[in-house]
Amino acid sequence: MTWRDPIAVMRALIQKAHPYRGLGVPNPVVAAAVIRDGQWVADGVHVRAGCAHAEVLALDQAGDLAQGATLYVTLEPCTHWGKTPPCCDAIISAGIDHVVWAVDDPSPHVRRLPAQCVLEAAGIGVTGGVLADHARFLNPAFHRPQSDAPFITLKLAQSLDGKLALDNGDSAYLTSVSARRYVHQIRNAVDAIVVGAQTVWMDDPELTIRHGVEHGQAPAVIVASRDPNTPKRLCDTRLFAVDRPVYTTTLSTAGITHVQRVNANGILGPSEPISTVWRSPYLLVEGGGAVANQLLQAGVVDELMVMIAPCILGGSRGWGGNSPDALARCLRYSHTHVHQFDDTVMIQGLTGV
Numbered sequence: 001m002t003w004r005d006p007i008a009v010m011r012a013l014i015q016k017a018h019p020y021r022g023l024g025v026p027n028p029v030v031a032a033a034v035i036r037d038g039q040w041v042a043d044g045v046h047v048r049a050g051c052a053h054a055e056v057l058a059l060d061q062a063g064d065l066a067q068g069a070t071l072y073v074t075l076e077p078c079t080h081w082g083k084t085p086p087c088c089d090a091i092i093s094a095g096i097d098h099v100v101w102a103v104d105d106p107s108p109h110v111r112r113l114p115a116q117c118v119l120e121a122a123g124i125g126v127t128g129g130v131l132a133d134h135a136r137f138l139n140p141a142f143h144r145p146q147s148d149a150p151f152i153t154l155k156l157a158q159s160l161d162g163k164l165a166l167d168n169g170d171s172a173y174l175t176s177v178s179a180r181r182y183v184h185q186i187r188n189a190v191d192a193i194v195v196g197a198q199t200v201w202m203d204d205p206e207l208t209i210r211h212g213v214e215h216g217q218a219p220a221v222i223v224a225s226r227d228p229n230t231p232k233r234l235c236d237t238r239l240f241a242v243d244r245p246v247y248t249t250t251l252s253t254a255g256i257t258h259v260q261r262v263n264a265n266g267i268l269g270p271s272e273p274i275s276t277v278w279r280s281p282y283l284l285v286e287g288g289g290a291v292a293n294q295l296l297q298a299g300v301v302d303e304l305m306v307m308i309a310p311c312i313l314g315g316s317r318g319w320g321g322n323s324p325d326a327l328a329r330c331l332r333y334s335h336t337h338v339h340q341f342d343d344t345v346m347i348q349g350l351t352g353v
């Protein structure tokens with residue numbers, strides 16, 4: 001196979017980086033490849049802060065073959081000293097002829113001295129913006145304005161007619177196996193998953209990481225409920241079948257601000273700020289409809305991931321909350337990306353980025 005189409009190369013790099021989404025926080029996950037005369041010579045993925053950057057990994061692996069080659073990278077190369085030297089210096093020393101990247105690096109150092117200025121001054125051709133909207137989903141929190149709030153991804157699986165479940169509550173499983181595997185990869189990138197109490201009672205979900213996705217500890221689970229009996233009832237659910245923290249929360253107009261840990265005997269701990277639960281800012285909300293509507297209404301959903309299965313469920317279990325009085329006031333998402341997992345279509349979109 002030859003690699004002459006920049007979009008094909010970038011798509012392959014995004015796929016390489018995707019399993020590491022969220023794992024390198026505070027650093028973004030980045031993938032890079034050296035392509036020479038249509039041949040894939042070398043690649044690298046930057047996974048964690050302090051490790052070599054993707055460009056440097058790929059250039060080191062390529063050695064002399066980097067001379068006159070094209071470097072592809074999912075994020076604009078850095079031009080400043082951080083924990084490691086500027087990647088642009090390494091690119092120039094390696095003799096790269098052309099650099100193609102997907103999405104611009106929003107960090108102030110790079111915006112003060114963009115890679116284009118440094119590389120063009122060294123006689124290197126640059127092309128930015130190749131599959132930028134797709135690559136943005138590798139590190140969506142990194143691309144949003146600075147914030148202390150969690151980055152909330154709302155993931156829902158719906159039918160063609162916008163329903164999340166049958167009227168009798170059955171919703172397992174609407175989507176294809178490959179779509180579910182993708183969701184398990186996304187679970188691996190978060191420290192906590194939020195679900196509504198009704199989803200727990202009706203589905204008794206495991207909310208673990210399966211489908212062959214390599215992972216560490218299962219994410220914490222935060223159950224939205226205002227019912228004082230919920231902590232005791234939770235002890236009999238599968239949420240306690242694995243070793244991980246379980247919390248309850250009350251949703252407010254500010255979204256999710258505090259949680260209370262539930263121990264294995266159903267006793268509630270003190271109220272703690274939500275920031276105690278996560279190491280990375282990523283929080284995944286997996287429904288159901290009532291919780292989704294509350295968070296959408298609170299305006300705290302940063303990323304929407306809607307899986308659409310080719311079926312009609314009918315009935316009344318839709319989502320989205322109240323209808324605004326004008327189309328101009330409906331919630332709209334930007335940087336949308338559409339992906340297909342066998343018979344399931346996923347639409348991803350971002351707000352406020």
Ligand SMILES: NC(=O)c1ccc[n+]([C@@H]2O[C@H](COP(=O)([O-])OP(=O)(O)OC[C@H]3O[C@@H](n4cnc5c(N)ncnc54)[C@H](OP(=O)(O)O)[C@@H]3O)[C@@H](O)[C@H]2O)c1
Pocket residue numbers: 155156157158163164165168169170171172174195196197198199200202203224225226227230249250251252286287288289290291292294
């Ligand atoms: N297709 C999908 O993607 C998907 C995903 C998840 C679930 N589902 C399906 O959706 C159904 C359940 O969804 P649902 O809409 O009925 O319920 P839900 O969103 O799972 O849970 C609703 C519960 O959330 C709690 N809640 C609501 N507002 C709250 C607030 N302000 N603060 C704290 N807690 C609050 C309440 O619990 P208390 O009553 O305890 O206070 C309420 O009963 C099931 O059939 C499930 O299979 C589908």
